Amino acid sequence: MTILDKFAHLRATYGSLQAMGQDPFSVRFDKVVSPNEAMLNGRRVILLGTNNYLGLTFDESCIASAVEAVREAGTGTTGSRIANGTYGSHAELERRLADFYGRRSAMVFTTGYQANLGILSTVAGPDDHILIDADSHASIYDGCRLGSAKVTRFRHNDPDDLARRLRRMKDLPGNKLIVVEGIYSMLGDAAPLKEFVEVKREWGGFLLVDEAHSMGVLGAKGRGLAEQVGVEADVDFIVGTFSKSLGAVGGYCVSDLPDFDVLRVACRPYMFTASLPPSVIASVTQALTRVEQDTGLRQRLAFNAHRLYHGLQREGFIVGPQPNPIVSIRLPSLETAITFWNALLESGVYLNLALPPATPDNFPLLRSSVSAAHTTEQIDQVISVFASIGRSLGVIEPEVVAAE
Amino acid sequence: MNELDTIAAEIIKAINALPQVQQSVTQDTNIARDLGLDSLAVMNFVMTLEDQFDVSISMDKLADIKTVRDLADAIAELKRHQTGT
Numbered sequence: 293m294t295i296l297d298k299f300a301h302l303r304a305t306y307g308s309l310q311a312m313g314q315d316p317f318s319v320r321f322d323k324v325v326s327p328n329e330a331m332l333n334g335r336r337v338i339l340l341g342t343n344n345y346l347g348l349t350f351d352e353s354c355i356a357s358a359v360e361a362v363r364e365a366g367t368g369t370t371g372s373r374i375a376n377g378t379y380g381s382h383a384e385l386e387r388r389l390a391d392f393y394g395r396r397s398a399m400v401f402t403t404g405y406q407a408n409l410g411i412l413s414t415v416a417g418p419d420d421h422i423l424i425d426a427d428s429h430a431s432i433y434d435g436c437r438l439g440s441a442k443v444t445r446f447r448h449n450d451p452d453d454l455a456r457r458l459r460r461m462k463d464l465p466g467n468k469l470i471v472v473e474g475i476y477s478m479l480g481d482a483a484p485l486k487e488f489v490e491v492k493r494e495w496g497g498f499l500l501v502d503e504a505h506s507m508g509v510l511g512a513k514g515r516g517l518a519e520q521v522g523v524e525a526d527v528d529f530i531v532g533t534f535s536k537s538l539g540a541v542g543g544y545c546v547s548d549l550p551d552f553d554v555l556r557v558a559c560r561p562y563m564f565t566a567s568l569p570p571s572v573i574a575s576v577t578q579a580l581t582r583v584e585q586d587t588g589l590r591q592r593l594a595f596n597a598h599r600l601y602h603g604l605q606r607e608g609f610i611v612g613p614q615p616n617p618i619v620s621i622r623l624p625s626l627e628t629a630i631t632f633w634n635a636l637l638e639s640g641v642y643l644n645l646a647l648p649p650a651t652p653d654n655f656p657l658l659r660s661s662v663s664a665a666h667t668t669e670q671i672d673q674v675i676s677v678f679a680s681i682g683r684s685l686g687v688i689e690p691e692v693v694a695a696e
Numbered sequence: 697m698n699e700l701d702t703i704a705a706e707i708i709k710a711i712n713a714l715p716q717v718q719q720s721v722t723q724d725t726n727i728a729r730d731l732g733l734d735s736l737a738v739m740n741f742v743m744t745l746e747d748q749f750d751v752s753i754s755m756d757k758l759a760d761i762k763t764v765r766d767l768a769d770a771i772a773e774l775k776r777h778q779t780g781t
Contacts, residue, residue, distance in 0.1 A: 421754070426739070426740070426743070436755065437755075442754035442755075442756060442757075443754055443755040443756065444752050444753075444754055444755070445739060445743060445755070447743070456747070457746075457752055460746075460750060460751065460752045461752050649734060649736045649737075
């Protein structure tokens with residue numbers, strides 16, 4: 293008997309996965325050569341599952357900024373934000389983020405996970421209530437667990453269900469904090485944010501939107517779903533990440549609340565961890581400039597996303613409810629999903645295998661994330677690889693005749 | 697039947713309707729352990745009960761609930777506090 297015995301069932305599930313071919317959890321790229329290609333076991337693969345929406349990981353100007361910063365300021369800050377870990381560049385990036393969103397304040401965290409952990413666990417106190425979408429990211433669940441507020445789930449993307457739950461707690465004391473995501477990471481579906489805002493207006497409370505997968509993706513200026521649907525004034529907190537559109541690592545929260553900066557001395561996941569190294573701050577600051585100046589990135593991303601989504605849909609795959617850069621297809625069984633994933637890898641396409649319980653409705657998913665850096669030829673190649681594997685495994689009809 | 701038994705009976709009826717559940721369920725049944733439901737399945741099941749009884753069971757309360765009787769107790773208490781809504 294060891295202390296790890298409790299994980300026996302996980303070990304067994306993992307073992308059965310490994311027995312079916314390549315192990316999705318231990319893919320080791322020999323070398324990532326560009327935002328959309330890598331070498332894996334000596335072969336070139338198309339990267340279609342990296343959340344690298346704008347392809348900025350290899351942007352020359354971002355790399356140059358990072359190189360300059362690492363030479364001038366060293367490899368790390370070796371300290372937390374409240375001790376020696378706040379450099380001028382950290383403060384400048386916070387100013388830039390606040391300006392980007394047109395808000396009073398911004399706080400930078402060391403990861404996106406910690407941004408949710410920090411904000412949710414601190415903003416809502418023991419007498420407060422957090423209402424979260426049932427399909428929320430793990431960082432939202434964990435932020436709730438770390439804090440002391442009472443937490444209630446509402447049905448995914450269901451404003452009426454949220455309203456019912458707010459009605460039930462209308463006589464309870466304390467503030468209500470509603471938490472939704474801009475785009476959900478498994479199916480790529482956006483929140484019905486306008487409707488959620490109406491519920492918030494009717495019942496009161498504060499609204500936090502996690503734009504991790506929608507910043508740099510949605511909105512004329514790339515500010516995310518709240519910008520796209522025109523409800524930014526109703527959103528009290530926006531949380532985001534540097535690890536997707538901005539091509540590095542880190543997280544942030546922006547807000548207009550006058551006392552927001554007091555969180556710097558209250559928020560433990562902000563205070564008690566080392567701050568981001570200067571090179572990351574520098575590349576992210578430059579990436580933000582690219583998002584602001586190059587609207588063509590978002591247009592190419594949207595073009596690629598629509599092409600893949602509609603291409604797979606036309607072949608007969610079950611895709612998510614909306615065309616967004618996350619394009620997932622639903623598969624009937626775990627076995628088919630794992631076989632399909634292995635076959636894609638064999639054919640030079642890497643993407644994410646998402647398994648229950650991390651997926652909605654307990655179906656396994658093959659999850660793609662499209663990048664502005666993908667070429668049209670790559671997207672078309674991917675669709676044809678999907679179609680040929682899908683036919684051979686019986687996931688789609690053997691011969692699809694174009695209806696139009 | 698007192699109020700608690702009535703609530704417990706409705707919970708048992710709802711549990712029996714779950715596709716995963718084969719065995720017989722009593723007020724002493726441990727919802728997660730005996731029924732083999734993972735934490736997500738328990739949370740989703742409780743969501744349907746919240747609508748059925750028109751109460752809100754917060755996730756921290758859920759952590760203390762082990763048996764069907766615990767759950768019935770929690771719902772009965774919430775109903776007492778939430779009357780008139």
